[in-house]
Amino acid sequence: MATLADTAAPSRDRFARARTLHWLLAGALILASITSLQVGATDVTLSAMLSKLAQGEALSHMERVVLIDIRLPRLAMGVLVGGALAVSGTVMQGLFRNPLADPGIVGISMTAGLGAIVSIVLGGLLPVWITGLTGNYLTPIAAFLFALGTTILLYRVSTRHGRTSVATMLLAGIALGALSGAASGVLVYMADDQQLRDLTFWQMGSLAGASWAKVLAATPLITLAIGAAMMLGRGLNGLALGEATAAHIGSDVQRMKSIAVLSVAGATGAAVAVSGGIGFVGIVVPHLLRLASGPDHRTLLPNAALLGATLLILADVIARVIIAPAELPIGIVTAILGAPVFLWILLTRRGLVEQ
Amino acid sequence: MSLIAESIRVSYGRQEVLRGIDLTAQPGKVTAIVGPNGSGKSTLLGAITASLPFTGQVSLNGRDIGGMKPWELAAQRAVLPQQSRLAFPFTVIEVVRLGLQSGTAGDCPTVPMRALARVGLAHYAEREFHELSGGEAQRVMLARVLAQVWAPVEDGLPRWLLLDEPVSSLDIAHQLQVMQIARDFARAGGGVIAVMHDLNLTAIYADRVAILAEGRMLAFGTPCEVLTDDILSRAYGCDLRVSAPPQDGIPYILPHVASA
Ligand SMILES: Nc1ncnc2c1ncn2[C@@H]1O[C@H](COP(=O)(O)OP(=O)(O)OP(=O)(O)O)[C@@H](O)[C@H]1O
Ligand SMILES: [Mg+2]
Numbered sequence: 001m002a003t004l005a006d007t008a009a010p011s012r013d014r015f016a017r018a019r020t021l022h023w024l025l026a027g028a029l030i031l032a033s034i035t036s037l038q039v040g041a042t043d044v045t046l047s048a049m050l051s052k053l054a055q056g057e058a059l060s061h062m063e064r065v066v067l068i069d070i071r072l073p074r075l076a077m078g079v080l081v082g083g084a085l086a087v088s089g090t091v092m093q094g095l096f097r098n099p100l101a102d103p104g105i106v107g108i109s110m111t112a113g114l115g116a117i118v119s120i121v122l123g124g125l126l127p128v129w130i131t132g133l134t135g136n137y138l139t140p141i142a143a144f145l146f147a148l149g150t151t152i153l154l155y156r157v158s159t160r161h162g163r164t165s166v167a168t169m170l171l172a173g174i175a176l177g178a179l180s181g182a183a184s185g186v187l188v189y190m191a192d193d194q195q196l197r198d199l200t201f202w203q204m205g206s207l208a209g210a211s212w213a214k215v216l217a218a219t220p221l222i223t224l225a226i227g228a229a230m231m232l233g234r235g236l237n238g239l240a241l242g243e244a245t246a247a248h249i250g251s252d253v254q255r256m257k258s259i260a261v262l263s264v265a266g267a268t269g270a271a272v273a274v275s276g277g278i279g280f281v282g283i284v285v286p287h288l289l290r291l292a293s294g295p296d297h298r299t300l301l302p303n304a305a306l307l308g309a310t311l312l313i314l315a316d317v318i319a320r321v322i323i324a325p326a327e328l329p330i331g332i333v334t335a336i337l338g339a340p341v342f343l344w345i346l347l348t349r350r351g352l353v354e355q
Numbered sequence: 356m357s358l359i360a361e362s363i364r365v366s367y368g369r370q371e372v373l374r375g376i377d378l379t380a381q382p383g384k385v386t387a388i389v390g391p392n393g394s395g396k397s398t399l400l401g402a403i404t405a406s407l408p409f410t411g412q413v414s415l416n417g418r419d420i421g422g423m424k425p426w427e428l429a430a431q432r433a434v435l436p437q438q439s440r441l442a443f444p445f446t447v448i449e450v451v452r453l454g455l456q457s458g459t460a461g462d463c464p465t466v467p468m469r470a471l472a473r474v475g476l477a478h479y480a481e482r483e484f485h486e487l488s489g490g491e492a493q494r495v496m497l498a499r500v501l502a503q504v505w506a507p508v509e510d511g512l513p514r515w516l517l518l519d520e521p522v523s524s525l526d527i528a529h530q531l532q533v534m535q536i537a538r539d540f541a542r543a544g545g546g547v548i549a550v551m552h553d554l555n556l557t558a559i560y561a562d563r564v565a566i567l568a569e570g571r572m573l574a575f576g577t578p579c580e581v582l583t584d585d586i587l588s589r590a591y592g593c594d595l596r597v598s599a600p601p602q603d604g605i606p607y608i609l610p611h612v613a614s615a
Contacts, residue, residue: 244404249503294446
């Protein structure tokens with residue numbers, strides 16, 4: 001017969017393990033960042049530049065451009081987008097109490113995609129002052145606005161008398177996703193060759209367009225959204241027992257759901273806006289972390305941000321080097337790596353899904 | 356300092372399910388709510404716990420629950436729902452700890468293990484909740500609820516256990532154990548409201564019994580007062596006979612002598 005102390009220990013270990021993971025994942029993120037600065041299409045390397053600096057030499061113009069204008073913003077965007085996608089996946093799954101929920105599932109990514117397609121195909125019809133104002137950012141801005149609009153609409157549709165029905169929200173999301181898929185299909189028919197190429201590239205997702213301007217545009221929204229999500233840990237834990245029980249153990253469920261929806265809209269909208277449709281990060285990252293250290297959202301959320309950022313940076317490194325000097329869209333890399341992991345999780349952990 | 360519900364009405368769509376219920380539960384007593392399926396027992400508990408829209412008034416320890424924040428309510432009462440689901444693979448001890456997250460003064464790290472030991476499942480702490488049998492899962496959920504309001508009295512105020520069919524999946528030994536837990540909680544100064552189907556357990560453990568039928572309170576009183584042939588037969592719509600006890604005056608109902 002085990003004593004109380006014996007039986008209490010391992011579970012504290014699981015929480016402690018999740019805490020230790022904070023540091024391990026932070027370390028991994030730093031390593032991945034260094035790798036990402038080190039490699040690229042040109043043979044400029046971080047180590048060479050550092051040793052140059054150490055000997056008091058100045059960097060060449062080309063080295064400065066590669067490091068400061070190309071690789072650093074790209075790294076920053078990878079961190080932002082990876083963290084945003086993984087955290088919004090985690091929040092969505094907690095909110096819907098379904099480990100397969102993802103911003104993709106409730107139609108947010110689909111409508112963001114529609115926004116992008118609309119801007120690419122019909123952008124030419126807009127008055128000049130708008131296109132002049134938005135410049136190259138027309139597509140990301142449209143994607144972001146559509147994502148935000150969908151989330152708010154979904155929230156309105158599924159909230160009656162101050163209560164949000166998760167089931168209604170899911171089903172409405174599926175309907176909206178299907179609708180925007182159809183609308184996108186019609187627009188694709190209308191597109192010319194050049195537009196089609198833009199579309200496929202955007203749809204597959206890429207960090208290739210990273211610039212400091214985009215990073216600066218996405219940073220406030222994404223950090224705000226991720227910061228808000230970090231406060232949801234306890235609430236989402238309670239929600240695992242159902243909305244009524246979450247309230248019974250002291251959560252302000254309505255407030256928590258509002259914060260969750262807003263943070264998902266902000267993070268997904270901004271991420272999709274600057275990088276296109278990068279899939280699987282939001283589903284695979286929380287799954288892996290739950291396997292490693294349990295489903296406690298208090299540790300899951302920060303770990304998801306770290307692991308999401310790390311994985312996206314690494315995927316981006318792969319995308320850059322695998323067919324260098326050309327470059328694969330990162331969405332293809334995450335899908336190739338993510339889909340089998342996802343299937344493997346489904347096959348080995350059916351209990352996660354079948355309830 | 357009691358739990359008072361006054362003229363509670365609840366409608367689902369156009370159908371009125373509770374048609375004006377008054378119920379007063381005293382701390383120190385186990386109050387049972389019995390009645391046929393669909394009579395509105397869970398709905399009444401839902402109104403008392405503010406988990407569904409209702410008209411009427413509910414006050415808990417002298418305060419209207421409408422004006423209380425979720426965490427204030429959670430500090431004073433814990434709720435065991437009729438059915439529990441769990442979305443992610445938490446372990447048993449983690450589930451019990453979820454009850455502590457209401458940020459109350461009782462966040463003592465040993466409470467979850469003691470609560471588990473109370474329902475006889477201390478050795479299950481590290482098991483995955485999803486692997487448990489129905490009855491084990493029900494007892495773990497009870498442990499979670501117990502942990503949330505571990506001290507029956509805090510700051511001079513009674514705390515409350517609101518239990519919807521706490522013994523529905525349990526074997527006879529654990530039925531007795533769980534009812535004893537409820538009684539001990541009440542004897543220590545806390546309040547207990549339990550929805551029950553087993554009339555004999557109700558007769559043994561309840562101090563007050565409310566009988567619901569078709570959304571109305573048919574009778575309210577001590578077990579001896581309300582567990583009568585007439586009231587039960589009307590409530591359940593079948594001919595039930597309450598027998599005279601050999602000792603200590605607790606009524607019992609044998610299904611053998613009932614006719615539908
Ligand atoms: N969400 C709902 N929507 C519509 N009707 C409902 C809903 N929940 C309960 N009802 C109806 O309200 C009535 C009372 O339900 P309630 O769950 O309170 O019964 P109960 O007394 O707890 O029954 P049981 O003994 O079977 O648990 C039933 O007729 C039921 O069909
Ligand atoms: Mg019921």
